[in-house]
Amino acid sequence: MTTVAKFEINYLQYMDETGTFVSKELPPEFAQDIDTLKGLYRDMCLIRVLDQKAYALQRTGKMGTYPAATGQEAIGVGFGSAMNKEDVLVPYYRGQASMIQHGVRMEEVLLYWGGDERGCDYQDAKEDFPIAVPIATQLLHAAGVAKAMQMRGEKRCVFTEIGEGGTSEGDFYEALNVAGIWNLGVVFVINNNQWAISVPSEIQTNCETYAQKAIAAGIECIQVDGNDIVAVKAAAEKAAEKARNGGGPTVIECISLRLCDHTTADDATRYRPDGELDEGWTKEPILRLRRYLESKKAWSEEDETKMTEELTQEVQTAVDNYLNTPVDEPQAMFDSLYAELPERTLAQRELAIARGAK
Amino acid sequence: MAAITLIEAVNLAMAHEMAVDDSVVLLGEDVGANGGVFRATDGLQAKFGKERVIDTPLAESMIAGVSIGMAAQGMKPVAEIQFMGFIFPAVDQIICHAARMRHRTRGRINLPMVIRAPFGGGIHAPEHHSESTEAIFAHIPGLKVVIPSNPSRAYGLMLAAMRDPDPVIFLEPKRVYRIEKHEIEDNGEEYPLGVCFVDREGTDITLISWGAMLHETKQAAEQLAKEGISAEVIDVATVNPLDIDTILESVEKTGRACIVQEAPKAGALGSEIAAEIAEKGVMNLLAPIGRVSGYDTVMPYYRLEKQYMPKVEHIVEEAKRIVEYR
Numbered sequence: 077m078t079t080v081a082k083f084e085i086n087y088l089q090y091m092d093e094t095g096t097f098v099s100k101e102l103p104p105e106f107a108q109d110i111d112t113l114k115g116l117y118r119d120m121c122l123i124r125v126l127d128q129k130a131y132a133l134q135r136t137g138k139m140g141t142y143p144a145a146t147g148q149e150a151i152g153v154g155f156g157s158a159m160n161k162e163d164v165l166v167p168y169y170r171g172q173a174s175m176i177q178h179g180v181r182m183e184e185v186l187l188y189w190g191g192d193e194r195g196c197d198y199q200d201a202k203e204d205f206p207i208a209v210p211i212a213t214q215l216l217h218a219a220g221v222a223k224a225m226q227m228r229g230e231k232r233c234v235f236t237e238i239g240e241g242g243t244s245e246g247d248f249y250e251a252l253n254v255a256g257i258w259n260l261g262v263v264f265v266i267n268n269n270q271w272a273i274s275v276p277s278e279i280q281t282n283c284e285t286y287a288q289k290a291i292a293a294g295i296e297c298i299q300v301d302g303n304d305i306v307a308v309k310a311a312a313e314k315a316a317e318k319a320r321n322g323g324g325p326t327v328i329e330c331i332s333l334r335l336c337d338h339t340t341a342d343d344a345t346r347y348r349p350d351g352e353l354d355e356g357w358t359k360e361p362i363l364r365l366r367r368y369l370e371s372k373k374a375w376s377e378e379d380e381t382k383m384t385e386e387l388t389q390e391v392q393t394a395v396d397n398y399l400n401t402p403v404d405e406p407q408a409m410f411d412s413l414y415a416e417l418p419e420r421t422l423a424q425r426e427l428a429i430a431r432g433a434k
Numbered sequence: 435m436a437a438i439t440l441i442e443a444v445n446l447a448m449a450h451e452m453a454v455d456d457s458v459v460l461l462g463e464d465v466g467a468n469g470g471v472f473r474a475t476d477g478l479q480a481k482f483g484k485e486r487v488i489d490t491p492l493a494e495s496m497i498a499g500v501s502i503g504m505a506a507q508g509m510k511p512v513a514e515i516q517f518m519g520f521i522f523p524a525v526d527q528i529i530c531h532a533a534r535m536r537h538r539t540r541g542r543i544n545l546p547m548v549i550r551a552p553f554g555g556g557i558h559a560p561e562h563h564s565e566s567t568e569a570i571f572a573h574i575p576g577l578k579v580v581i582p583s584n585p586s587r588a589y590g591l592m593l594a595a596m597r598d599p600d601p602v603i604f605l606e607p608k609r610v611y612r613i614e615k616h617e618i619e620d621n622g623e624e625y626p627l628g629v630c631f632v633d634r635e636g637t638d639i640t641l642i643s644w645g646a647m648l649h650e651t652k653q654a655a656e657q658l659a660k661e662g663i664s665a666e667v668i669d670v671a672t673v674n675p676l677d678i679d680t681i682l683e684s685v686e687k688t689g690r691a692c693i694v695q696e697a698p699k700a701g702a703l704g705s706e707i708a709a710e711i712a713e714k715g716v717m718n719l720l721a722p723i724g725r726v727s728g729y730d731t732v733m734p735y736y737r738l739e740k741q742y743m744p745k746v747e748h749i750v751e752e753a754k755r756i757v758e759y760r
Contacts, residue, residue, distance in 0.1 A: 224508070
């Protein structure tokens with residue numbers, strides 16, 4: 077017997093939970109710029125404030141089911157900040173961090189989870205996809221977008237995100253397979269927050285890593301510390317650069333921990349082991365970057381207070397915009413169904429109007 | 435101008451549109467060098483290259499999902515699902531995304547894409563190759579579902595499907611792929627979607643059908659004529675959205691309706707047509723509506739296939755029963 081192929085999975089971490097650069101490699105250029113790191117810190121904090129606010133809205137009956145991303149802010153902010161404006165984002169349902177990073181407005185995210193499809197009509201991120209609710213389906217859309225870019229010879233790339241549970245779906249494997257064969261410029265980000273609602277990884281897969289699922293598709297992959305925004309962004313920038321220049325796809329598994337319930341409709345105390353959260357909060361991404369900034373004397377308690385006030389105000393403005401958006405007219409159920417509504421459905425549209433908003 | 439078959443007409447329409455519109459791209463299993471298992475894409479890869487006639491990996495959900503991504507970027511993918519029995523892995527993508535993308539983005543993202551699939555029985559195919567499941571897609575808002583019954587209509591409707599700004603499921607009745615030839619001028623003229631065609635005018639009864647079964651229906655009309663019964667024949671052609679007005683007008687004239695479908699009877703397109711006639715045209719009826727259909731059972735493997743299929747005599751018999759109803 078001879079060995080015909082050999083594989084290994086590399087793990088990337090620059091900054092540990094104490095906020096110390098521990099990697100033997102030199103930190104990437106962006107991480108040597110303190111203002112860039114402060115910006116990333118602020119962006120992560122914004123998502124946390126938004127999620128907290130959305131939760132409060134849901135608990136007071138002003139918002140539908142909402143999936144917070146608490147503890148996973150470094151993933152979406154990290155790869156979102158590696159994207160160029162002309163790149164395309166194909167998000168999953170817990171994708172608010174990358175979406176907002178790439179230009180989707182906070183009030184659009186709120187409006188969507190507030191039960192209104194108009195939240196998918198992005199005013200700025202014109203080419204970005206709406207959230208895909210059916211699991212893993214979005215990865216194929218990302219492959220199709222990248223195929224179109226490739227056929228037109230464009231130096232753009234596509235980012236798409238999926239939870240680790242979603243990697244059990246057929247569409248996940250189909251997307252990786254075709255992206256590999258066609259050398260598509262897609263960056264697949266696996267947000268491994270260790271829970272698929274109540275199902276942990278030992279029930280989800282027999283793989284040692286989720287990253288290694290890329291190997292069967294002939295795709296380059298890496299596992300990164302998803303609580304280390306420097307590692308996430310560095311891996312994403314490298315993958316994006318490769319994707320834009322015809323180098324093909326990459327799978328990036330970001331290991332984090334869901335520090336919140338699956339959604340507002342979930343109660344994780346039913347299944348989460350004791351102690352997990354306490355430990356998780358010592359490793360979370362925002363705290364560690366703050367520790368680093370503080371160690372560099374670049375961040376103070378006053379800075380924190382001032383920023384939190386600003387972010388709270390920013391989120392409140394988005395919340396006000398959302399809450400002040402009137403419910404759509406009943407005919408909105410019909411008006412974007414087709415380019416031109418069929419004659420037969422026209423009568424139902426009239427009926428809906430006649431029945432009114434009640 | 436050459437006389438060509440239905441499948442050659444599909445090929446001709448795709449070749450026509452690819453020549454005039456660079457954004458039209460074909461993809462599917464075996465569509466390249468092989469030209470498709472039924473030869474729908476025969477010669478097109480040689481003509482337009484591997485970049486525009488793309489052999490995909492064997493994964494139907496992927497074919498539909500990738501088409502959605504391409505269409506969102508302004509391409510016009512025309513995807514082939516090799517047999518309709520294999521479309522089910524793609525149904526999640528078709529129903530949950532293709533059908534509702536325009537709606538849920540309030541028109542921001544549109545999907546000008548076509549998914550073609552041969553369907554229906556009668557060619558002694560393996561299991562899962564002969565079902566008529568058009569009603570599944572006819573039920574879904576946001577989709578258009580088109581079924582050509584002859585070569586001219588295949589050419590014109592295929593052109594319209596490729597030019598439509600919304601996703602179109604184009605179901606090809608493979609039993610009649612090569613049953614007849616039409617003289618077709620490759621002039622790029624499309625036929626309208628969402629419109630029924632009156633294939634034969636009559637005064638005593640309206641026979642309503644689509645796809646392959648239209649051939650039996652027309653033969654039945656011939657036979658009925660010999661027996662002094664004047665049957666009007668309607669080719670539904672677009673099963674979603676349904677042009678019910680043409681059907682109602684005809685029934686108003688004839689006072690009688692019989693729906694002919696290869697699909698099982700229950701919960702089918704024929705049920706919807708019958709319900710519409712009952713709702714809006716019942717006062718014009720001189721007799722109860724009739725339906726000739728497949729049975730409400732699993733499509734049999736080919737030894738019993740013949741026994742499953744509705745036949746000319748069944749249509750004639752049912753039409754006479756309706757006409758003679760007192």
